[in-house]
Amino acid sequence: MSLDAFVRCTCIREGKAKPHPFPDRLTFDESGEPTLTGDPSEEEWEAHDQWVGESCEHEGYLLSMFLGNITRLGNLRTFLRGLQGSPGPRFPILLEKVLYDGTHTGDWISSKDAAKLLKEVNTVLHSSDILADSEKEFFTNMKLLCEASIATGNPITF
Ligand SMILES: [Zn+2]
Structure with a gap:
């Protein structure tokens, strides 16, 4: 059990992709995933x-990034909670939308939130002297992922 994250490219939206088999039924769902309208058959x-x-x-x-297994993500969660201060750095998106569970899939972070998430990530990377190698790799x-999401306007999906 582990967590992976992805950012889609913009080729389809920009018309650079190969022609779709039923182009008039191609659409995007709220997570930015290409999907079909109507009531598609299994073959479709x-x-x-x-x-x-x-x-x-x-x-x-x-x-496409492997972020870690359930143990590693649990350790990162503990590490981040310890790093939070009052007043002080807070990591709401990292804790509530990325690390809240070691195996969530099917949810996503909008590219607007990715910009806020990038600030949280940069705050952690700023104290890189206290980060272990595996923590550094994760952040x-x-x-x-944040930079790709901001650049494409596509969400980070898990
Ligand atoms: Zn592409």
Whole structure:
């Protein structure tokens, strides 16, 4: 059990992707995932899923990161709670939307929130002398995900 995070590329939205099998039914759900309108049959979903996987050179994703297993994420949560102060650095998005559970999938952080999340991540990276290598790796990966999300306008999805 572990946590992965992704940021989609913008090829489909920018018309740089391979033609969709049913272009007039292609849409995006609230997490930015390409999906089909109407009441697609199993064959139509299969054709759509196959298209998503080959739609562009990125296979639909600009960035895909393994963030850690449940133990590592639990340790990071404890570490961050210890780092919070009053007054002082607070990490609401990291704690409530990223590390709240070691295995959440299917949720996402909007690119607007990714900008706020990047500030939290930079605050932690600022004290990099107290970070262990695995912690540094996690926060560096989070930074890359935030930057990709801000650059594309696509959410960070888990
Ligand atoms: Zn692409």
